[in-house]
Amino acid sequence: MAEEVLTGGRKKDRCVTGIDALDNILDGGIPRGNTVLVTGSVGTGKTTLCMEFLVHGALGGENCLFISVTESCDRLMDNIIPYEFFDEKLIKEGKLVFVDMPVIYAQLGLEELEFEMEEVDVLIDALSDIVTELQTKRLVIDSITSVCYRLRTQEKIREFILKLGAVLSAQGCTSLLVSEISPAEERYSLFGVEEAIADGIIFMGNLERRGDLLRTLQVVKMRGTMHSRAKYVLDLTHCGVLLVPLLKGGSVAGGA
Amino acid sequence: MSVSVRVAQRLESLPESSAIALRIRADNYFDTIRGILDSFAPSKNLDSIYVTSTIPSQSIVNALEVLEVDLERIYFVDCVSQFMMGASSKHKNAIYVESPTMLENVMLKVEYLIRKTIDHNDLVILDSINSLAIHNSTSILSEFLHMFVNNLRSKNAYAIIFSMEEYESDDIRNILNLVCDETISAAEV
Numbered sequence: 001m002a003e004e005v006l007t008g009g010r011k012k013d014r015c016v017t018g019i020d021a022l023d024n025i026l027d028g029g030i031p032r033g034n035t036v037l038v039t040g041s042v043g044t045g046k047t048t049l050c051m052e053f054l055v056h057g058a059l060g061g062e063n064c065l066f067i068s069v070t071e072s073c074d075r076l077m078d079n080i081i082p083y084e085f086f087d088e089k090l091i092k093e094g095k096l097v098f099v100d101m102p103v104i105y106a107q108l109g110l111e112e113l114e115f116e117m118e119e120v121d122v123l124i125d126a127l128s129d130i131v132t133e134l135q136t137k138r139l140v141i142d143s144i145t146s147v148c149y150r151l152r153t154q155e156k157i158r159e160f161i162l163k164l165g166a167v168l169s170a171q172g173c174t175s176l177l178v179s180e181i182s183p184a185e186e187r188y189s190l191f192g193v194e195e196a197i198a199d200g201i202i203f204m205g206n207l208e209r210r211g212d213l214l215r216t217l218q219v220v221k222m223r224g225t226m227h228s229r230a231k232y233v234l235d236l237t238h239c240g241v242l243l244v245p246l247l248k249g250g251s252v253a254g255g256a
Numbered sequence: 257m258s259v260s261v262r263v264a265q266r267l268e269s270l271p272e273s274s275a276i277a278l279r280i281r282a283d284n285y286f287d288t289i290r291g292i293l294d295s296f297a298p299s300k301n302l303d304s305i306y307v308t309s310t311i312p313s314q315s316i317v318n319a320l321e322v323l324e325v326d327l328e329r330i331y332f333v334d335c336v337s338q339f340m341m342g343a344s345s346k347h348k349n350a351i352y353v354e355s356p357t358m359l360e361n362v363m364l365k366v367e368y369l370i371r372k373t374i375d376h377n378d379l380v381i382l383d384s385i386n387s388l389a390i391h392n393s394t395s396i397l398s399e400f401l402h403m404f405v406n407n408l409r410s411k412n413a414y415a416i417i418f419s420m421e422e423y424e425s426d427d428i429r430n431i432l433n434l435v436c437d438e439t440i441s442a443a444e445v
Contacts, residue, residue, distance in 0.1 A: 212358050233360035239371045244363045245403065249396030 012224045015138065015174040018056020019049070021232065021243035022217075030174050030200065031224030035165035037144070037195055039179035039188045040204030045215055048081060048236050049204070050140040050176045055086055058095040062137040065130070066098045069146040073098035084238050097134060101147070104130075115150050120160050123147075128167040136173050144177035145190050157193045165197065176202075188220065199223040207231075207246070217243060259284045260291030262445040267296045267416075270438060273377075275405045275415040277432035277439040281422060286319055288442045292381065292416060294325045302329075302414065303373040305366055305380045309335040309356040310387040310418075317347050331373070333365040356391040359400040363407065370411055377412050384418035385428055394427045398434070405435045 014029030023029050030036060038046050054064040068076055076098070090096040105111070108126055110119055131139060141147065144161070151157045161177070168175050177198065179189045188195040188203055195201055200222035207214045218231045232243040263278075270276065280288045297304045308316060313332035320327060332350040339355045346352075351369070353361045370378055382388075382404070388397055401417070408415040417436065419428060421443075432439060 210357055212355055214358065214360060233364065235361065235364035235368065237364075237368045239368055242364050242367050242371075244360050244367070244407075247359055247396050247399050247403075249393060249399045 014225075016056070016060070017053050018060070019052055019241045019243075022049075022219075022241070025219055025228045025232070025243075026222060027226050030222065032174055033169035033172055034199035034223060035161070035168060035175045035177060035197075036200035036202060036222070037179050037189060037198040038176050038202045038204065039181055039195070041181055041183040041185070041206065043215075044204035044206060045217075045234060045236050045241065046178050046180075046204055047076070047142055049202075049217075049241055050142060050178060051080055052083070052240050053176060054096060054138055054140055055083060055090065057138040058090040059085065059087070061095070063094070063135045064096050064138040065134055065136040065140070066096070067101050067104075067127075067139070067141045068098065069101040069141065069143055073100055081236060082238060083240060085240070094134075097136075099130070101141075113150060114152050115156070117156060117159070120151060120156055121163075124160065124163045124167060127164065128171075131168060131171055131173055136171075139168060139173050139175040140178065141175070142178040143180050144194060145180040148191055148194070154191060154193045157191050158197060161194055161197045165199070204234075207233075214246070216246060258291075259287040259442055259445075260295060263288050263291035263440070263442055264295035264299070266440055266445045267292065267414075268299060273409055273412045273414060274438060275409060275417070275436045277417050277419055277436040279419050279421050279424070279439065279441040279443075281420070281443055284442045286323070288418075289316070289320070289381075289383075290323050290325060292379070293320065293330055294323070297329070297379050298326075300379070300414075301376055302379040303376045304330045305333065305369045305373075305378055306330060307333040307335065307362060307366065307380065307382045309382075309391075310384050312337040312340070313347060313350045314345065317350075329373075329376075331369045333362060333369065335362060356388055359388075359392065359396065363400075363404055366404075367407075370413065377414075378408075379414040379416065380408055382415070382417045384420055385432065386418075386420045386423040389425070389428060394431070398431045401431055401435045 012031040015032045016029040017023055040046050057064045108122055148157050151160055179194055181190055188201050201220040203218045203220050205216045207216045215234045216231050217234050219227050231246040233246050235242045293304055313334035334350050335353045335356040338352045351365050405415050
């Protein structure tokens with residue numbers, strides 16, 4: 001009751017990411033069923049963060065699914081950080097499943113470089129069926145930007161993300177959609193639509209300070225929870241993603 | 257009684273998880289380190305995390321080997337070697353921060369080592385505030401130490417911050433007074 005008074009109502013059920021500092025930032029985790037954009041330029045740790053989110057979920061008994069769009073899952077696994085808490089059994093027992101999006105495209109006969117609206121619906125239905133069949137509770141699509149390249153128009157992108165978010169949320173699936181942007185980008189997604197529709201935005205960046213390059217993370221938006229909007233510095237380690245607050249004394253006015 | 261024994265005894269008399277400013281001089285530098293790592297830490301069954309921004313970790317390892325200090329439970333966060341384009345031979349217990357200006361990364365590496373040594377409480381040595389002050393402004397250094405010490409406190413770790421008496425400024429003394437529970441002078445214990 002006291003907590004309800006403090007938070008202004010009932011606290012939504014949380015999907016605990018397992019990344020301690022991120023769960024603290026999010027006041028306990030991502031509200032379950034949210035569709036979150038994990039956005040940033042290359043080398044900022046987006047895929048690693050998402051992978052850890054899934055591994056912790058699988059370790060906790062949830063069915064987790066990684067859909068890789070940009071590179072094959074085999075190649076992805078070769079380059080992933082060997083977590084100390086990772087257990088091969090998670091894959092063998094089907095708690096952690098990897099699927100290549102091009103395989104889904106091929107099975108659906110989606111071979112054109114640009115999808116029509118009907119094809120967008122076919123793709124959403126297919127993804128929904130996979131999530132239903134696998135009883136997926138955590139999903140990562142890496143990257144949604146690559147899918148959006150095939151949708152081309154803002155209307156189709158909006159439709160795709162809205163419908164996808166709705167079907168995933170209805171199944172209690174918490175999703176991270178990886179969004180790739182260039183370092184100079186002044187928005188959180190390439191097409192500008194994704195960021196407006198997503199329930200949350202986790203922005204990962206590179207901050208240059210006096211010649212040092214720091215990896216940073218900032219939760220810009222997260223529906224359904226109070227959260228910190230401060231910038232944190234992160235490290236990708238065998239123990240998982242670690243975060244500490246960015247020291248303000250060294251930041252530059254107008255800096256990233 | 258030697259400096260190393262006196263320093264160890266003084267530290268043992270302090271409450272658990274204290275934050276200590278340890279004022280040392282060049283002539284008692286290695287005796288003090290020996291007292292902490294060879295007497296105090298084993299007596300409390302602590303793993304030691306040694307953050308060095310003064311001299312490369314390999315130089316400290318070499319000195320500790322000469323002093324026959326057991327290195328098994330001593331880990332290093334080395335902020336000097338990469339910065340100086342050194343560290344061609346890397347000690348198995350050392351991890352590296354690119355530059356002493358990357359204070360957030362110092363905290364992250366310490367956090368990583370604390371997680372790696374989860375079975376025991378930790379002792380974290382910061383050697384030294386004076387060398388960090390060469391590379392960082394007073395404002396960011398104060399912020400860093402405030403966060404660093406409180407974070408260690410929350411993890412029940414001892415924090416020992418070295419300050420070289422010969423290079424102490426008023427700013428440094430003020431920062432240490434603010435964040436530490438106790439100030440000890442190695443020459444006077």
